[in-house]
Amino acid sequence: MSTLLLTEDETMLQDAARGFLDGAAPVSHFRKLRDAGQTHDAKLWAEMAQMGWTGVLVPEDAGGSDMGHAAAAVLAGELGKTLVTSPFISTAVIAATALRQVATDRARDALAAIADGSVIYGLAVDEGAKHDPDATQLEAKADGNGFRLSGTKGFVVDGSNADRLLVLAKTDAGLTLFDLPADREGITRTGQNMVDARDAAQVTFDNVQATGDDVLGSVDDAMTVLKPALEAGQAALSAEMLGLSAGAFAMTVGYLKERKQFGVEIGRFQALQHRAAHLWSETEITLSAVRHAGRKLDEDPDNATLAVSLAKARATQTAKLAVIEGVQMHGGIGMTDDFDMGFFMKRARVATEWLGDYGYHAAKVAAARGF
Amino acid sequence: MSMSDDALNAFRAEVRTWLEENCPQEMRDGASGEDAIVWGGRNWKFKSDAQKLWLERMASKGWTVPTWPVEYGGAGLDRAHHKILLDEMRKMGARVPLQSFGIWMLGPALLAFGSHEQKLQYLPPIARGEVRWCQGYSEPGAGSDLASVQTKAESDGDHYIVNGQKIWTSYADKADCIFALVRTDRDAPKHLGITFLLIDMETPGVTTKPIRLISGKSPFCETFFDDVRVPKANVVGTENRGWDVAKHLLTHEREMISGGGQGLLGGRPLGAVLSEQDGGLTDPVLRAEAMACEIDALAVALTLERYKDQAESGGGVGDASAMLKYAGTELNKRRHELMMSAGGADALIWDGKHDGLAADWLRTKANSIEGGTSEVMLSIISRRVLGLPA
Ligand SMILES: Cc1cc2nc3c(=O)[nH]c(=O)nc-3n(C[C@H](O)[C@H](O)[C@H](O)COP(=O)(O)OP(=O)(O)OC[C@H]3O[C@@H](n4cnc5c(N)ncnc54)[C@H](O)[C@@H]3O)c2cc1C
Numbered sequence: 001m002s003t004l005l006l007t008e009d010e011t012m013l014q015d016a017a018r019g020f021l022d023g024a025a026p027v028s029h030f031r032k033l034r035d036a037g038q039t040h041d042a043k044l045w046a047e048m049a050q051m052g053w054t055g056v057l058v059p060e061d062a063g064g065s066d067m068g069h070a071a072a073a074v075l076a077g078e079l080g081k082t083l084v085t086s087p088f089i090s091t092a093v094i095a096a097t098a099l100r101q102v103a104t105d106r107a108r109d110a111l112a113a114i115a116d117g118s119v120i121y122g123l124a125v126d127e128g129a130k131h132d133p134d135a136t137q138l139e140a141k142a143d144g145n146g147f148r149l150s151g152t153k154g155f156v157v158d159g160s161n162a163d164r165l166l167v168l169a170k171t172d173a174g175l176t177l178f179d180l181p182a183d184r185e186g187i188t189r190t191g192q193n194m195v196d197a198r199d200a201a202q203v204t205f206d207n208v209q210a211t212g213d214d215v216l217g218s219v220d221d222a223m224t225v226l227k228p229a230l231e232a233g234q235a236a237l238s239a240e241m242l243g244l245s246a247g248a249f250a251m252t253v254g255y256l257k258e259r260k261q262f263g264v265e266i267g268r269f270q271a272l273q274h275r276a277a278h279l280w281s282e283t284e285i286t287l288s289a290v291r292h293a294g295r296k297l298d299e300d301p302d303n304a305t306l307a308v309s310l311a312k313a314r315a316t317q318t319a320k321l322a323v324i325e326g327v328q329m330h331g332g333i334g335m336t337d338d339f340d341m342g343f344f345m346k347r348a349r350v351a352t353e354w355l356g357d358y359g360y361h362a363a364k365v366a367a368a369r370g371f
Numbered sequence: 372m373s374m375s376d377d378a379l380n381a382f383r384a385e386v387r388t389w390l391e392e393n394c395p396q397e398m399r400d401g402a403s404g405e406d407a408i409v410w411g412g413r414n415w416k417f418k419s420d421a422q423k424l425w426l427e428r429m430a431s432k433g434w435t436v437p438t439w440p441v442e443y444g445g446a447g448l449d450r451a452h453h454k455i456l457l458d459e460m461r462k463m464g465a466r467v468p469l470q471s472f473g474i475w476m477l478g479p480a481l482l483a484f485g486s487h488e489q490k491l492q493y494l495p496p497i498a499r500g501e502v503r504w505c506q507g508y509s510e511p512g513a514g515s516d517l518a519s520v521q522t523k524a525e526s527d528g529d530h531y532i533v534n535g536q537k538i539w540t541s542y543a544d545k546a547d548c549i550f551a552l553v554r555t556d557r558d559a560p561k562h563l564g565i566t567f568l569l570i571d572m573e574t575p576g577v578t579t580k581p582i583r584l585i586s587g588k589s590p591f592c593e594t595f596f597d598d599v600r601v602p603k604a605n606v607v608g609t610e611n612r613g614w615d616v617a618k619h620l621l622t623h624e625r626e627m628i629s630g631g632g633q634g635l636l637g638g639r640p641l642g643a644v645l646s647e648q649d650g651g652l653t654d655p656v657l658r659a660e661a662m663a664c665e666i667d668a669l670a671v672a673l674t675l676e677r678y679k680d681q682a683e684s685g686g687g688v689g690d691a692s693a694m695l696k697y698a699g700t701e702l703n704k705r706r707h708e709l710m711m712s713a714g715g716a717d718a719l720i721w722d723g724k725h726d727g728l729a730a731d732w733l734r735t736k737a738n739s740i741e742g743g744t745s746e747v748m749l750s751i752i753s754r755r756v757l758g759l760p761a
Contacts, residue, residue, distance in 0.1 A: 004677035005684060253757055268760045273753035274746065280757060281694045288673035306669075314670050362662040369665055371642030371652055 049117025
């Protein structure tokens with residue numbers, strides 16, 4: 001296995017991404033979108049596509065740059081640092097990984113559309129309050145040569161802005177994954193007013209017609225396609241969470257150096273120094289888990305579950321600590337809407353739940369480690 | 372497959388064959404507890420012939436200190452080859468043939484700061500387990516504030532006369548020699564008057580007295596120096612500049628304590644260990660805590676990997692290593708608390724079903740004290756890594 005250091009290419013990608021995002025999408029950009037009630041910036045998305053980011057996991061013959069999961073994690077991390085709102089994970093990571101598991105012309109065209117930025121995907125998996133694909137109830141009843149889908153999905157991230165939806169449904173003998181246009185008759189999308197001010201929708205399916213062509217992979221066998229896609233998403237989301245932890249942490253340390261009380265910088269107080277040092281230690285350790293997950297997905301994807309769940313579990317805990325300490329060490333100002341720290345706290349909470357929380361992933365690690 | 376993969380595979384095969392042929396059956400039980408450790412030294416008594424044979428054979432290959440240069444008793448292995456050796460040893464459960472402060476601490480410091488003559492004189496006997504060293508850093512008034520050491524060494528021609536007291540000197544009563552920090556200039560700022568000095572414990576005027584610990588075992592001593600004559604040739608580095616050597620050695624000590632040697636990566640999954648003790652790890656609270664501990668252990672182990680990658684690629688790790696000491700030791704304490712919980716009443720008996728567990732559990736409490744406390748590590752991180760004001 002390659003080292004846990006960034007390769008030269010990855011370092012260049014990271015520098016380029018940071019350089020671009022500091023100009024195009026600092027936290028103030030997110031604030032503007034939020035104040036305007038918007039959850040998507042089409043211009044920014046087009047620029048990301050132009051730089052090859054949306055094609056990071058798309059094969060070269062479909063127009064992608066195919067840089068791999070470790071590179072996707074680099075991008076997700078940089079997006080996380082300034083809370084950039086984009087359908088990067090649902091589209092460029094999850095949908096792209098799902099689509100490349102199947103070798104149809106349709107999938108190839110869809111991959112090309114992801115790479116050129118012309119399509120946004122949403123992942124419609126969850127139904128209850130907790131991530132649990134196995135508990136899927138939405139039904140796809142056989143109907144002639146096709147299917148009829150009925151049921152409701154919640155927490156469909158990027159669902160309102162999506163052009164297409166990957167829908168997990170129950171079929172006769174298992175679960176099946178469908179790739180449907182979001183405006184197909186019978187689909188109703190209701191945007192949810194999310195705490196992190198990003199796009200997530202509730203999507204209802206009322207007798208929605210699907211053909212065999214709409215099935216991604218094989219009928220009754222969703223997981224062959226979906227499992228790698230979910231793991232790719234979980235790994236990238238871990239990277240985003242680590243990025244947001246780093247962003248919150250940088251603000252906090254900056255504040256410790258500048259804020260004065262009792263005539264000295266508060267960063268002189270050992271009680272705060274030690275908490276900052278502990279928090280930094282946690283981010284360092286989580287970084288290793290995030291890097292490892294990216295490498296594992298690139299080099300041994302069939303056996304990546306442990307690495308991915310380890311990363312998501314750690315990233316969840318680290319992000320939680322980073323935002324709690326971030327608000328606390330800022331004192332009163334940390335509680336104001338004018339100050340950015342609250343945005344980090346809200347995003348961390350949403351990212352914690354998406355694609356499995358700490359308990360969900362801890363259980364996977366435990367299973368892999370023979371508990 | 373690339374050439375280098377071929378070479379590594381060939382090395383792996385060679386190592387495996389050699390180990391198969393040379394590792395005595397008795398040394399293949401994976402044991403690592405106090406009774407399994409061979410510390411070596413002039414007065415060392417092996418617990419079995421197999422232990423002795425195993426040490427001699429490994430030393431002849433340079434594999435007691437695989438990464439040291441060949442001329443100093445090592446095998447000159449790079450990280451990839453070293454990993455293969457450790458891997459293969461682990462697979463067959465081969466015990467570590469020799470451990471010592473000479474290997475963990477003094478050796479690396481000598482390699483970095485010693486003269487060629489000093490290296491030739493001191494390193495091979497360490498590699499062969501012939502001379503056992505102890506560490507004379509701490510004093511009653513100098514613990515966390517190590518640079519306050521007062522044990523003084525006064526010049527007398529080409530010798531020093533050493534007077535003073537050390538404390539917490541692990542295994543001082545069993546060691547042949549001590550590497551000590553002594554004050555050679557009382558007027559200089561405290562970091563600039565310290566010398567790193569090698570002293571033979573048999574020199575007249577050196578005495579030790581044991582200290583009993585809460586874990587029952589007593590490898591700790593007070594060490595006294597009463598007009599002890601030490602040749603100036605025994606200075607490592609430069610007079611009054613011993614602090615640099617001391618710090619270098621401390622990084623290795625911290626790495627060792629944090630599990631850098633093999634502990635975490637080589638350790639058995641906690642789930643498996645606890646399942647045995649708890650018959651399936653059924654208690655939900657214990658299970659949840661164990662999962663969290665396992666997750667953190669895996670991530671810390673990966674961080675150790677990453678830092679090694681970084682060190683190998685030429686980018687130093689520097690003060691960030693204080694983080695590994697902090698995280699690794701706090702984790703080890705958690706792990707042992709969980710093992711005690713899982714063992715329940717059985718674990719509370721010194722020599723009961725979980726032989727040695729209670730003593731190990733108590734011993735781990737020192738992990739976050741020895742070699743610099745967790746608080747000191749956090750201060751190092753906040754000042755030197757995060758740049759917070761002192
Ligand atoms: C099992 C064991 C083996 C050892 N082996 C050796 C050995 O072989 N050779 C050797 O030389 N030494 C050895 N030591 C000594 C060890 O290095 C010291 O115990 C350690 O450095 C702490 O010093 P101290 O015990 O004097 O505690 P103190 O320095 O008195 O610390 C007491 C408490 O105060 C805290 N504290 C101190 N200063 C600060 C500060 N600036 N900020 C915040 N908190 C602070 C500490 O964290 C600790 O909690 C050993 C110790 C143990 C327990």
